[in-house]
Amino acid sequence: MAVKTYALVTGGSRGIGRAICIALASELKYPVLINYQSNLAAAEETRDIIIAGGGEAELLRFDVSDQAETHAQLADWKDRHPESLIEVIVNNAGITRDGLFLxxxxxxxxxxxxxxxxGFYHVTKPLMQDLLRHRYGRIINIVSVSGVKGTPGQTNYSAAKAGLIGATKALAQEVAKRNVTVNAVAPGFIETDMTNKLDEKELKKLIPLNRFGKAEEVADLVCFLASKKAAYITGEVININGGIYS
Incomplete structure (x- = not known):
């Protein structure tokens, strides 16, 4: 019996996460596991969009920052899907709590x-052994321009995303022999709930392409990295920021 393979997207109910869920389902035909923490309505809306487009999706509720809860929910899913495998992991969940470090x-x-x-550790580690045994997998970590160059007022967020970049590069070398790739995608200013309070008119002046990016553009890049076309790319941090930093 063939193993049914899934894609898991953490923080998949809104914004970039939603766009990634929809793209993985429509472009790569993965059944998608939409992780969310509290916004059930948004998660259901994402699922309904995928199903309306002919795809498959299910909801998986857990807080990635809570190791016990995350492990329990992933173990429960595996118990209910003994012939299935999470083949693509997109670590997208993140929060901001901006303010001067002082x-x-x-x-x-x-x-x-x-x-x-x-959250990256809590989600990825319990799924890693299955990927190595399967001898194929895609791990894609959503980082940020803040993690690449640092952003004032975001010392905490910059530190978290820079740490995730380091983890991406190290893990990629550990698992490459088993045909598992690990890459990071570093968006700049993208039109989402997280950026809608920013002064877009002023910030556009900093961006050579003179606009904010779209969540779907980030999702397209993630889809490429999740595909077999990206088989020789691993340990990379790919900026998608309109030229604001490279």
Whole structure:
């Protein structure tokens, strides 16, 4: 019996995560596991869009920053799908708690680190053995221009994403012999809920392409890295930022 392979997207209910879920289902025909933490309505909407387009999707609720909860939900899914495998992992979940470092509260530091960086560990580690046994897999970590160059007012977020970049490069070397690739995608300013409070008119002046990116453009890049066409790319950080930093 052939193994049914899935793609898991953390923080998949809205924004870039939603666009990635839809693209993986429509372009690569993966049944998609949409991870979300609290916004059930948004997660259901993402699932319904995929199903309406002829794809498959299911919801998987857990907080990536909570190791016990994450492991329990992934183990439960595996128990219910014994002949299936999560072949593509997109670590997209992240939060911001912006503020100058001088006045940054401990919770604002630790919560951002726990979600972006520890979340990668909590999700990826329990799935890794299956990928190595399967001798094929794609791990794609959504980082940020903040993790590449640092952004003032985002010392916590920059640290979390820079840590994820380091993890990407190291893990890629550990698992490459088993045909598992690990890459990072570093978006700049993308039109999402996370950026809708920013002064787009002023920030566009910093961007050579003179516009914010679209979530679908990030999703297209993720789809390429998740495909067999990207088989010889691993350990890379690919910027998608309109030329703001390279």
């Amino acid at each position: 006045w940054m509260e401990h919770d604002d530091w630790s919560n951002v680190i726990h979600t972006s960086l520890n």
